Amino acid sequence: ITGTPWEVPVPKKVSSTASILSRLDQNICSGYNGYRTFVRRGGLMMIVYCGLRHFYIQHTQGRGDSSKQDEPLYILTHAGQIWDFSPELKQLGFSPKTPLSTIHHLGRPVEVLAVDLDDFYSYTEEWLEFPRQYTNDIEVEYPHAWYVRLPSEKAAQHFCADFAQYLAGKGVSAIWGGGVSKIVAKFAAHNFAQHQSGQIVSAAQTKDFLAQVPISRLPIPEADALLKLGISTLGELNQFPVQDLISHFGSRAHLLQAMAQGKDPVPFQPQQKMKFSWYKDFTTVPDLHQPVG
Secondary structure (H helix, E strand, O other): OOOOOOOOOOOOOOOHHHHHHHOOOOOEEEEEOOEEEEEEOOEEOEEEEEEEOOHHHHOOOOOOOOOOOOOOEEEEEEOOEEEEEOOHHHHOOOOOOOOHHHHHHOOOOEEEEEOOHHHHHHHHHHHHOOHHHOOOOEEEEEOOEEEEEEOOHHHHHHHHHHHHHHHHHHOOOEEEEEEOOHHHHHHHHOOOOOOOOOOEOOOOOHHHHHHOOEHHHOOOOOHHHHHHOOOOEHHHHHHOOHHHHHHHHOOHHHHHHHHHOOOOOOOOOOOOOOOOOOOOOHHHOHHHHOOOO
16 A cells, blocks of 8 residues: 555645755665665665554544443454554453453453444545655555655654654654664564664664564564574574575565565555646637627
8 A cells, every 4th residue: 555646735834854854965776785775975765664553443433432431442453353452451451462252351341343444544644744744755554654765864863753742742652663674664663673662773783683573573474484494583584595495485585585684575665646637728618709798
């Protein structure tokens, strides 16, 4: 999903940091250790992942006052998976890994609702007004999550600091992190290597950072098979002989090892803006040629 096809105007009030970023040098394209990475003079382009917590619960219609004991709490599912849930459920010991068959033991009425993600993209547009103050290079992954491509590590640090203040002002919880690719940024945001959310992983830190990430965190069907081969981290996958990987996984071996190196299986895809225009020649209307009066 690369986002909605319409263009939202950039807010007129722009922070000082955003003003500085908007005047940065023009980007040039280069390669970095096999990455298809954009750079500017003085540093690599960085990608920041932003994900809002409980976004779907906040925008689900019909929810009552969840602070009342007799009001139901909600678990939202999509494509058969738990997608979001009422924050109060966490205090009752619920997590996305909790079997839905056990929810009647939580001591509160709980309703399970299936949601369609397409119903939430209109709410995403409001949130994208903030990153659009810095760049138009934005890729929407889901209604609650998106990637922002910025011209340098320093720019990414400024963006994340401003994003944290923006969230605090709105009273919203989120995760974020940055890196030289989408996959590194998302790992950093989700604390997959035991670091705090909000970390910017520099190009020099990428290899060591990824080496600690558990193999189970890769969104791939081969995770269990890799574990059976004794590969438990991305670092071990990166060091595994590629010919041995090919013998087990065929043509996907190169993709698996590339992901272990932080290379995106799908490159950054910024939103495409569609411009509409129309024209009508009113001089062809017969009435316009008649004298007035």
